[in-house]
Amino acid sequence: MTEQIKETTYTKPIPFKTIDNAPYWDAADAHHLVLQKCTDCGQYAHPPGPACSHCGSQNVIWEDQGTEIFGEIYSYVISYRPFLPGYTMEDCPLVIAVVKLKEQDITIIGNVLNCEPTDIAIGKPVQMIWETINEERAIPQWQLV
Ligand SMILES: [Zn+2]
Structure with a gap:
């Protein structure tokens, strides 16, 4: 069994996807911007995290900002x-x-x-x-x- 290894010429650090930021990077991969938004205080939060950086609420959603x-x-x-x-x-x-x-x-x-x-x-x-x-x-x- 042979394994295909994709070669890349990009040698710089590649942002690591985590449970908190994956939607941001997934959208970036599709050339879109999505931002985390708190449904309690209405503020956007960036960089994204497990809770709102303004009020601490865990009620955060992802909102598409387009291209x-x-x-x-x-x-x-x-x-x-x-x-x-x-x-x-x-x-x-x-x-x-x-x-x-x-x-x-x-x-x-x-x-x-x-x-x-x-x-x-x-x-x-x-x-x-x-x-x-x-x-x-x-x-x-x-x-x-
Ligand atoms: Zn908030």
């Missing part, structure tokens, strides 16, 4: 040195941004792709894009709009 996700850069760092396994100097400079979503009162961290570090500033508008990393997985990232 047109916009926000603005709330904060950022620019990495000029690879510091995680799988990253090389060719990945640098790497823009890592905290993005405040336009429609929802949460922030999501991601890389701002396809830009020069000098183009980045707090308050600049960005759109979520999904970086396909292998046959099964995709990661939410950002690009300037």
